[in-house]
Amino acid sequence: MKDPFPFAAPQGLVDFVRPYADALNLSTLPFHIHEVLFAFALYVSIAVFVSPLLSTALTGDRYRKLSRRTRINWDVHVVSFFQSIIICSISLYIILFDDERRSWRGPEQWQERIWGYSGLSGLCQSFALGYFLWDFVMCSVFVNIFGWGMLAHAISAVSVFALGYRPFVYYYCPVFLMYELSSPFLNIHWFCDKLDLTGSVYQAINGAFLTSTFFLCRIVWGTYSSYLTFTDMYTALQHGHNQRPTGILGEIDEHTKLETRVAMFQRPNGVWYGEMHLPLWLAGVYLASNLTLNVLNMFWFSKMVQTIRKRFDPPFGTKGVGGDAVHYEPQEKVTARELAARAMTPVEAATNDLHMAGKGSVKAARESAEDAMGSSVDDVDGGIDIERSVYADGHRGLEVSGTTATPRRSVRSRRKA
Numbered sequence: 001m002k003d004p005f006p007f008a009a010p011q012g013l014v015d016f017v018r019p020y021a022d023a024l025n026l027s028t029l030p031f032h033i034h035e036v037l038f039a040f041a042l043y044v045s046i047a048v049f050v051s052p053l054l055s056t057a058l059t060g061d062r063y064r065k066l067s068r069r070t071r072i073n074w075d076v077h078v079v080s081f082f083q084s085i086i087i088c089s090i091s092l093y094i095i096l097f098d099d100e101r102r103s104w105r106g107p108e109q110w111q112e113r114i115w116g117y118s119g120l121s122g123l124c125q126s127f128a129l130g131y132f133l134w135d136f137v138m139c140s141v142f143v144n145i146f147g148w149g150m151l152a153h154a155i156s157a158v159s160v161f162a163l164g165y166r167p168f169v170y171y172y173c174p175v176f177l178m179y180e181l182s183s184p185f186l187n188i189h190w191f192c193d194k195l196d197l198t199g200s201v202y203q204a205i206n207g208a209f210l211t212s213t214f215f216l217c218r219i220v221w222g223t224y225s226s227y228l229t230f231t232d233m234y235t236a237l238q239h240g241h242n243q244r245p246t247g248i249l250g251e252i253d254e255h256t257k258l259e260t261r262v263a264m265f266q267r268p269n270g271v272w273y274g275e276m277h278l279p280l281w282l283a284g285v286y287l288a289s290n291l292t293l294n295v296l297n298m299f300w301f302s303k304m305v306q307t308i309r310k311r312f313d314p315p316f317g318t319k320g321v322g323g324d325a326v327h328y329e330p331q332e333k334v335t336a337r338e339l340a341a342r343a344m345t346p347v348e349a350a351t352n353d354l355h356m357a358g359k360g361s362v363k364a365a366r367e368s369a370e371d372a373m374g375s376s377v378d379d380v381d382g383g384i385d386i387e388r389s390v391y392a393d394g395h396r397g398l399e400v401s402g403t404t405a406t407p408r409r410s411v412r413s414r415r416k417a
Contacts, residue, residue, distance in 0.1 A: 001098045003119030009034040026165035028117060032126040039130025043079050047134075051078035059195070066194075069145055074194065076138060076146075077187045083131045084183035090124045091174035104171050110232045113171040114278065121170040125161055128177055132157040153296055156289040163286065169232075175225045179297075181217045185210035189308070199311045199319070207308045214304065218297040226290050233286070236278040 014030040021029040029036075055063040055074065066074060094101060098120055104112035136154040139146045164173055185206055192203040309318045 001094075001100050001118055001120040003032075003123050005035055005123055007034075021165070026162065028122060028167050029165040032122045032165065035123055035126035036130045036133070039127040040133050041130075043083060043131050043134040046079045046082050047075045050082075051075040054078070062195070070194070072142060072145060073190075077190050079131075079134070080183055081187040084180040084187075087124070087128055087131070087177050088180050090127060091177040091180075094118075094120055094124055094174040095178075101171060110235050113232050114169060114236050115167060117167045117170055121173050122165075122167075124177065125164050125170065125173045128173070129158070129161040132161060149296060149299075152292060156292045159285060160289045160293075163282065166282075168282070169229060169286075172225065172229050176222065179218050179222055182210060182214035185213060186304075204312060207311075211301075211305060211308065214297075214301055219301060222294060222297060226294060229290070230287065233278060233283050237280065237283060240277070 009031055013034060017030045017033045021027065021033075051074070052063070055078065063071070063074065098118060100118055101121065103109070104116055132154060136151075136158050139151040139154045143151055160176075161173070164170060188206045189203060189210055192198060192200065192206065197203050306318075311317065311319065313319050
């Protein structure tokens, strides 16, 4: 099916990119580079302009008062939400309505599945690569926020989708992009936590959709599709070098006009290579990247289930189960003036109510706080934050955090009563 993007790549851009694309054997990249750049710019614009405006309109001061770290994370989730809707729409359309791609499904059509080219699949791959390039930039710059696992995911995704411009496994591009069906629910789950909807019926319903789509799309569908991909790649490796059929794209003269070249890209079963050969290194890179993505998906699924269950009560949830404190009562801010009025040290004032109710020990809490600070609790400057924690075994505890006067540093102490 032809590429439906409204305009072709400018000739100057094609001429600029072609030497680099040829050096990397990314033969179809010059004719989709404008789509990659457009997608990259689109996702940058969503993060920089759309997310702040839309989030402020929907949440008001809540978004504006977020810390810098949380706001970056918020904007990334907004971009991911939009991207997943865009890329899943394109991928579903290709899988359901691209007759040219459908003709490659037969057991004997492995060559088309490995080397076949479709303009519409090229558009799909370009929008995916534009997003993963943006994701790679974000994960590299803010690796302290997103972690090394997300950076590994971004590198693997960029590698897989960039190599497709050889062309290589265009057939499987929309297949693996169906992973993103779970992303809208993942983002909604994250937003629920930030909007005080943790443990709500909305998060419960969304959690059911999240775990089911993640498991079916990424674990079941993804693992099965990986098996089919590597089966076709193994077949290609077994056949070695195959001669190119006559009258296809590899015979295009280098001086043919761009319009003619683009039109010839849309020919059925068009293959760019002069000969069809799968290098062992290419199969190895694709295998390593795909396995990395699959392992990460399985790990994230297990963590996702644990995280969701912690937000809900038994029997389906694990809230209140385990040795650590799993619930915090509303945080209380105690000012220096209030402490002076009580004529108590900061920790004594913070723990007195619990002690009187038989729920905590002033002496133990004081000792714990002083151990954490390395100094006397009398050195606490200004106010302190108090959180009363409820443990699974019924015991209650107290967390006290404040700032010491000399030297000035933050401290936090946890004590199980």
